[in-house]
């Protein structure tokens with residue numbers, strides 16, 4: 087059902103701060119221009135699409151609404167895409183709440199990642215053709231929508247014969263896991279990595295990419311009634327060890343290190359005490375890389391870890407990595423090729439997900455914000 091009487095125009099969202107007046111004026115120029123263009127496109131009778139829009143920051147289930155959004159006309163270097171599926175990630179929630187490091191101008195369409203199919207290409211588009219699957223190159227694209235007109239350079243192709251949910255969730259979490267396992271320590275088969283939030287999307291990608299490289303993973307998760315079930319699930323995708331947060335402070339972990347080398351690398355998506363405990367178990371000279379702060383607690387580094395173990399305390403943000411490497415797409419392409427190859431070999435599967443229609447976005451947003459929400463919510467358009 088068409089929800090809003092009001093059609094807003096949101097082209098690709100940019101982090102730059104344009105004036106609202108300029109944005110609105112541009113919107114209407116695009117909308118006017120699109121009328122005749124889209125009336126000529128076979129099979130596309132409307133120049134609007136549906137999108138999950140927020141006009142103010144706040145609680146996602148309160149501020150996000152399904153609206154009609156005008157599509158701009160297709161420029162020579164643009165592609166018209168049909169979004170197929172887009173996940174709800176913690177960064178999407180934080181962006182809507184207004185607490186993320188980058189915030190698009192408002193009104194904005196939610197969603198930073200997803201997979202779309204190219205429907206139509208502009209006359210000067212070289213790298214893409216109708217039918218190709220693409221994912222965003224950068225954050226803030228606004229993927230929770232049915233269609234979009236985007237510059238060719240804003241997207242990168244992925245194979246269209248991998249599972250839909252794998253493609254929709256490829257650009258953020260597996261890329262983050264890949265980079266953290268590649269760029270901070272020289273890891274060889276037999277080495278170990280320790281991580282918290284091991285059941286998260288990032289954590290599951292870490293487990294699988296590490297397993298494919300012969301690297302042991304020590305996976306820390308929060309206790310829960312179905313701990314054994316979750317532990318078995320993580321072991322089935324390649325986790326070497328799965329332990330509860332509390333075990334990091336107990337004898338159990340000493341036993342574990344009798345058979346498994348101390349980790350060279352710790353991956354922290356939680357912060358607080360959990361991060362401090364990871365640090366305690368690092369090898370001398372090892373690195374802890376913080377990529378998330380799910381507990382909203384700061385990271386405390388014990389003085390002894392710095393003095394006696396000379397640990398390196400680092401951070402990683404995949405958005406920054408993509409921006410630094412945007413001038414030369416080869417590193418991104420090579421990473422996607424390797425990840426897609428693992429997917430095709432069945433060595434990298436997407437986290438368990440609940441696929442929901444765009445209309446069910448309220449329930450999906452609520453579910454994504456629940457504690458112990460071990461399934462990823464994926465909007466299927």
Ligand SMILES: NC(=O)c1ccc[n+]([C@@H]2O[C@H](COP(=O)([O-])OP(=O)(O)OC[C@H]3O[C@@H](n4cnc5c(N)ncnc54)[C@H](OP(=O)(O)O)[C@@H]3O)[C@@H](O)[C@H]2O)c1
Nearest residue numbers: 176262283286287288308377378379380381402403404458
């Ligand atoms: N820096 C980067 O480039 C980058 C890239 C991707 C993701 N991230 C960040 O990485 C984190 C995970 O993202 P995701 O998409 O993988 O998440 P996800 O699949 O939605 O999973 C969330 C994870 O956070 C854990 N968690 C939630 N609240 C917690 C708390 N209070 N204390 C401890 N653990 C808690 C959950 O554990 P339970 O099951 O026990 O609730 C679960 O393991 C987020 O902070 C996200 O923003 C960063």
